[in-house]
Amino acid sequence: MAELGGAAALVTEGRRETAASGALYSAAEPEREDATIRAVPYYAWDNRANGEMLVWIREEASR
Incomplete structure (x- = not known):
């Protein structure tokens, strides 16, 4: 958490x-693939490394 200055980040699996x-x-x-989501x-x-x-x-x- 140091890179966020103590702010909470949520990490989960998604697409x-x-x-x-x-x-x-x-x-x-659209094409879909499994991915780790970090919110x-x-x-x-802002002002961090390049990313989506x-x-x-x-x-x-649900299907």
Whole structure:
């Protein structure tokens, strides 16, 4: 936690979603892969190493 200045980070397993075509907008079904999700407070995310950030997390319906 030292890198977050004592702020809590939540770590869980989830699925990463990327556009199949690599385009920002696409009608194609996105590709999904298992991934570790690390959620940190927005104020603690800035000025760290380069990385992905997602503000909203999609919820999939159970099948």
